[in-house]
Amino acid sequence: MADLDDLYREIILDHYKNPRNSGSIESPPALVEEGFNPLCGDEVKLYLVIEDDRIADIRISGQGCSISRSSASLMSQAVKGKPISEAFDVLARFRRMMGIDGEESGEPEVADVRSLGELAALQGVVKFPVRIKCATLPWNTLSAAIARSLG
Amino acid sequence: MADLDDLYREIILDHYKNPRNSGSIESPPALVEEGFNPLCGDEVKLYLVIEDDRIADIRISGQGCSISRSSASLMSQAVKGKPISEAFDVLARFRRMMGIDGEESGEPEVADVRSLGELAALQGVVKFPVRIKCATLPWNTLSAAIARSLG
Amino acid sequence: MASTIRSAMTADTLDVRVIRKDFPIYQQPYEDKPFIYLDSAASSQRPEQVMQAMDEYYRRFHSNVHRGVYTLAEEATARYEAARVKVGRFLGAKDPSREVVFTKNATEAFNLVAQGLGRVLLNQDSVIVLTEMEHHANLVPWLILQEQIGFTIRYITFDSDGYLVLDELDSILDGASLLGVTMMSNVLGTVNPIAELAAAAHRHGALFLADAAQFAPHFEVDVSGLDIDLLCLTGHKMLGPTGIGALWARSEILDRMTPFLGGGDMIADVRLDGFVASEIPYKFEAGTPPIAEAVGWASAIDYLESVGMGSLRAHDLKLTEYAIANLTGSLGSAFKLYGPKVAADRGGVVSFDLAGVHPHDVAQVLDQHGVCVRAGHHCAKPLMRQIGTAATARASFYLYNDEADIDALVAALEDAYALFN
Amino acid sequence: MASTIRSAMTADTLDVRVIRKDFPIYQQPYEDKPFIYLDSAASSQRPEQVMQAMDEYYRRFHSNVHRGVYTLAEEATARYEAARVKVGRFLGAKDPSREVVFTKNATEAFNLVAQGLGRVLLNQDSVIVLTEMEHHANLVPWLILQEQIGFTIRYITFDSDGYLVLDELDSILDGASLLGVTMMSNVLGTVNPIAELAAAAHRHGALFLADAAQFAPHFEVDVSGLDIDLLCLTGHKMLGPTGIGALWARSEILDRMTPFLGGGDMIADVRLDGFVASEIPYKFEAGTPPIAEAVGWASAIDYLESVGMGSLRAHDLKLTEYAIANLTGSLGSAFKLYGPKVAADRGGVVSFDLAGVHPHDVAQVLDQHGVCVRAGHHCAKPLMRQIGTAATARASFYLYNDEADIDALVAALEDAYALFN
Ligand SMILES: Cc1ncc(COP(=O)(O)O)c(C=O)c1O
């Protein structure tokens, strides 16, 4: 049985209670994208300002559990100010950590996880398969927003 | 286990091989009614000439098993030339013999069955529930035809 | 077995220890921790008797129904049709052998109503009335039909205590062709005034459609006495197997309805350019039906009837009262109950919010304690919007639950609260 | 158990005595007479392994899927999703976790195709092509949709030996949006040239829909190799439980399709005035799915794979050859075989006419001998009209049948012939 401590690490609870980059940005200039977790009703609303192929600003609102909220908060820190290409790279590494898109066998590269910084706190989610969707919701929403901005 | 001899009495096999009143009548004057057994594909086509509230003539064509064909043949004998009211009466007694419309408990009145004459040969069908639909198909078709002729 | 069950009751109380002996899942828990199952509103567990009935069917009687002349096929058909009559009688149907249509679940039954009845009853000028507390099963089929043929849907709202607001019922029903209402909300627990609503619908010439998915497992249903026109229910929430549900409707209504699913067994004739539908109820049952599932469901109904729906309700009520009292007592203002405060107005379903802890996290921490509760929108998103949240946690009770289960729930919730606050 | 099965085979022949040990219905016959089951084309029997898989699921893991956070719900979900992947792999699907939609039977799958794909693909100027040997399951859903939106249906006919007439295939397919064909006729036994038909459909820009209800239980299916676009099949004909079937389709096609049944679990969002559908395959699975049935079906596929589809086919072929030879040999001109004369061109299904004895009476007399065969139109009335009869008798074979079963069939038919002639 997976342990709850793996899931609810301190960083996660902190980001849940004090979400970074929370709020909204007027649109335009912001791009707005909504994501749903159809199975549980969680909703995330992303406000993105993209300038010169970089994520100049990002804000997040919505409703969600500790995992989806902290994942959104951590994501916003990880991509804010970054070129889109770099954001995609983080996204890819994050998905591998969640066991999606990876080798069939699972376990992500250690180096990969390390490079994620604070985001690595979400690694424990993998042991709780149902919660993976919570963790990936903001990321999938981000990738949908970027895809749309690219046309 | 019910015995096949109960089902395939000699009268039945005779009427199956030598159906009475088989054929068709031009329409008009004849009323034509088709019946289907949706479960097996049996079809019966009835041609009725009704004059002065009597079944002046009746012919039958179609496809069916020994039970539905002999039942049709026996029916045609039983109602041909009879007033409609009397045909309804035979129909009601026949249905009771088949265990439909009767007392919940089943067993039809002995007098009832006797009064059916040759038709009583179909009594054995009751022991073969699936075949009851075969036996009643021509009768249901007759009652639909009469209902339609009445308005 | 029936005698065991009867002896389990004294003065309207069930002896849960005796009941649990019939439920294998209590004998051999999946994990090495307590098994506190409080999610029967999502799906109930099955007693041994139901499994045995299905097993016996497969081991001794299986063959396809309706189309076979041989004895085994007759026997399978007889058992399938007997299950139909059993479901019909359980609901108080007047003509049980013709008025029950087997479906794969309650959801399919609602789709059958929307497409089969909706297409003959409604056009773009029509109005139907639903409530804001409906499960998606009684919403989405209508929204799909609305896209296809167009008509207006009006909604009855509910108040902050979870009661339908019926002050303006007459004006809402004015000109409506159908009123569809859940008999018991799967989120709020509210038991709605069905006889009153059916009478109001009929006053306005509207048909009354009831969602009994949550109600039928817990209360006696009497479609004739309540004057209901159509009713949907599902087997797996009432001790039966997955894969089966039913639409019950008065035979005149079924006669009017057009077929929905097309295929074998529902036709009188098929030509290359058209078909003639069979009689009710067969014209709505296309293809090989859930035969073993019907047999299992019939056995579940036997079980429920031997327990007695009255005793079952008394048991639910006792647990609901105990739960509300203890949750409020232990967690104080951190515990927010949704739906009626009065246990007598609700079924054995308790949705709540725990301050500072998202329902998903509640369910996660509870799972660590072996307590199984549901968290989410419970397939009732419009309801959730109305109560102003995206998700709730929900505990639900059935005949195999007892006060100790609720004590475990309370203790686990205290733990969750401490972890997050 | 798998090892038992494997040892039952030597050089592509199954040891039926060993196989039968797995099928409880052979252990404890319902009646005190021989049990000669020759009706697997209507529904097969189940091995012990399938019942145990379902039983274990109910006893240890049951809860509703997809919506639960607790471990039991996760386990139930994992088993349900693993069953989906198993069905997909069995069919040779490229993306098994997204391309298989569970339905209650093959018939529902065809209705899903007609309504979900038909409504986006077709309008009143469109053409689809079916064959005159289709089962009602692949006819009536199209006739229903035709009434609703109007389009043209063209039919490929078949010759007196039961082969599709493909001379004018290109002109028939001209302008068609879809070609739907049964892979194996449930009446004639004909195995159709699927790769050729799929290629022809694609040449004309039409999608290719395959009915594998009869084929999948007896032959290896490879949707990728055959270049099929959509395929329907059913669990109960391939050792699985009743109450489950599936549509497999390429993910691009599923993506294009509109939802069919509405309700819980198939939505991303629901508002009072509309809804947003979920992703594939979930957007087609409304309400609580047949969970235990999916688990049982997966176990049936394990069983079939451990026997080996190649050995199974060899066995079917051997019995079919034996049956045709002996029936013709013993009954002479009184026996009329429908469908291909060449056993290699057919599955293990033998429909026939016995001179002077209606198929119902054939089945009745055979039942007295313990021989279970089907009689009737086999849900293929247009086919029956084409072969000029209202009913046939049909014997069908599966892995638990042997030559002795066929000897019993022949003897019983001799008896029936004598009684009526
Ligand atoms: C060729 C064919 N297609 C479709 C079906 C329908 O299968 P089901 O009744 O399980 O929906 C059958 C079985 O009767 C069949 O033989």
Ligand SMILES: Cc1ncc(COP(=O)(O)O)c(C=O)c1O
């Ligand atoms: C009130 C209500 N209606 C309908 C349903 C749908 O039942 P099913 O999923 O068995 O179709 C449910 C169960 O989820 C329910 O709670």
